[in-house]
Structure formats: C-alpha cells, structure tokens
Amino acid sequence: MTTLMQANEQWSKRPADQRFVSLLDLQKKVNADRENSIGSVVSTRKIKVIPHPANPMKGVTIEGSSGNYDPTHWAFGQLASLAGAPAGYLRTLPAPLVADAMNYGLRFNRDAEDVGVLRTKTALDVTGNGDITEHVELRAATGPRYGRIWNGDIVDSLVQRFGDGLSGDFRVPGEFGKAVPVTKDNTTIYGSDRDIFVFLADEVNRVEMGNRRDGQAGSLARGFFVWNSEVGASTMGIGMFLFDYVCQNRIIWGVKEFKEVRLRHTMSAPERFVEEVAPILTAYSQASALPIEHTIKAAQEAKIESDLDAWLKNRFTASESTAIKAAHMREEGRPIETIWDATTGVTAYAKTIRNQDDRVSMERKGGALLDLVSDF
Secondary structure, eight states: OOEEOHHHHHHHHOOGGGEESSHHHHHHHHHHHHHTEEEEEEEGGGOEEEEETTEEEEEEEEEETTEEEEEOHHHHHHHHHHHTSOHHHHTTSOHHHHHHHHHHHHHHSSOOOEEEEEEEEEEEESSSSSOEEEEEEEEEEEOTTOOOOOHHHHHHHHHHHHTTSSSSSSBSOOBTTBOOOOOTTTOOEEEOSSOEEEEEEEEEEEEEEEEEETTEEEEEEEEEEEEEOTTSSSOEEEEEEEESEEOTTOOEESOEEEEEEEEOOOTTHHHHIIIIIHHHHHHHHHOOSHHHHHHHHHHHHOBOOSOHHHHHHTTSOHHHHHHHHHHHHHHHSSOOOBHHHHHHHHHHHHTTOOSHHHHHHHHHHHHHGGGGGGGO
C-alpha cells in the first residue's frame, strides 16, 4: 500500500503557533503579514549587520536609515549565504564576530549586487509581561527579480473555493475515514513566517471503483496539498491524489494517481498563479467524482495491445520495467494487461523504494500513465 508522508512531516514538526484549526484563521494571519510588509531592492553594500542592542553578545540586527530590523531565522540564513559564510557556524559565534564576518563578506568578499528584501512590522511581547512593542523583522533576502506569490493570495483562493476547511466537502481529513473535531493537535493547516502548507480532502464523496484491489470493489477519497513560501524557502505547488484514509499521525495510506504542479518564484510566477494554478483549484473544488470514475474505468478497459516490454521501456528504465511487472504479478496474481494494471504495478513498485523523493517521483510517473487513456 503506497503512502504519502508530507502531511505527517508537517504534523510532527510544527509548533503550536504554526498550527491553525481553520483556513479563516490562517487567512487572517497571512493577510496581516502582507498588509504589514514592505518589499524593496537594496545593494549588498548598504546592508550593515550590528550586534543587537538588547542582546549585544548573542543577537544581531540590520541597521537601516529608518530604524533597525531583526532577521528571522530564515532571513539570517539567506544573508549568511550572501556573505559567503555558513549560517550554522555563525550562530555559534559571539554577535560582534558575526557582524564583522557578515559585513566583510557583504562588502569585500563579492561584487556589489542588488538584493530583494522583505521587511514586516510585527507586534512582540519583548518583556514577557504583556507589554506589546512593535518592531520590524527582515523576513527575506532574495534575488532582485524574485517573483513573490503572496501566501495571502493562495489562502484567499482556498477560502473562496473551499470555505473554512472545516464544513465544506473539502476539509481537514478525519482519522481512518471518520470525521473528528479539528484541533491544533490534528489539523493539517499550517503557516509560519517562512511558509504555508495545507492538506484538505473530500472523504464523503468518494470515488467508487469496481476493481479496487484483488478484484474487489472499493472507493477512494480525493485530497490535495498546497504549499508556498513568500520568502524563498520553497516553490509554490499543488499535489493532487486519491487515497484510502489518513491515520491519526497524518500519514496518507493507499495513494493513487499522485499528480503535482510546481511554480518557481520567477518574475512571471504571480501571473502564472492566476492563469494556471488558480483554475486548477477551481476545477478541483467544482468537479464531482464522476469524471475521475470515468478516467479509472477507461484505464481499466484500455488494453495494451503492443508489446508490453517495449511499452514499459519507452517510459521506464529496463530495471524499473522488470520491477513494475513483478510488483503487479505479486499484487494481482496476473500479468499487466491494461493501463490501470500498469499504474497499479507502478504504485506497487513505488512502495518498495526507500528514498521518499524517488518514491514520490515514481508515483507521479504512475499517475501520468492515466493521461494516456485518451490515446486508446
């Protein structure tokens, strides 16, 4: 049985302040970040790192003409990379040495170049006694042509199409197919100063399949991931798939038809999100299970009339082709005959691959086989 671990990784690593029990809560957070953010382009020669006045031996801040701004953990790593120094090592040094090393790297260790910086005004309880003070964080130091897709735009699109993520067809998944109250402990909606990750699923309107496994009928739910970083920590992307169920620790079991769309943050990325990705979200929110059922039925009926070995080797390596045939025989007790058999064989082979990235890549290849149905 093929599994996806992306949601489990988020669930196991995110602290409480990065967990949201509804899309509306996440929307409020990311839109506030955007409203309080300013992006600009500056020269590396104009970035000056100094020991932080509040903690001059352990903290650093960036000196600006209109005040200082503190780098987030992620932005510090980006600045360290620009300065040509390993961030992990710098974090072990006293702040005066860190400032000297970074300033030397930014001024003398490389040619002057433009940097896209993102500063965000935040409210902080610096004393721990409830006295809120506003300060400015440096959240990103990217290339000057970085095409920022705002987290707010993505979450707004999700809310427009899927509501609060709790009460519509697509919502935070339950446990073993049964709905449970959504809390910060089991949510699949996450956001931080660095990125967002959302996993929603329709576990009610399931896709019925006449030959789910071992010749027996069954059904699958539809699910999708959406992720993004407006500060350069990751691409923007969507992963769509069918699955059996999600367990308590958010591992997704029985996955089929995993397909993925990614957008790098180039200059055209914001427009491509509007033109390419947003329509995919709309189609996914409005589609019934019927078109998917038709695709699966067509794949089950699409016989591979040509030489199977040649057909597989046009799409996989020789060793992969052999492993796929063996995996299908092991799972189904008969040779591959149809496109659906081939996807089943790929999925069965994928679950034997130890490396997660390689396993997901193989699952994508299996899902892509369904696109061949129209050729039969």
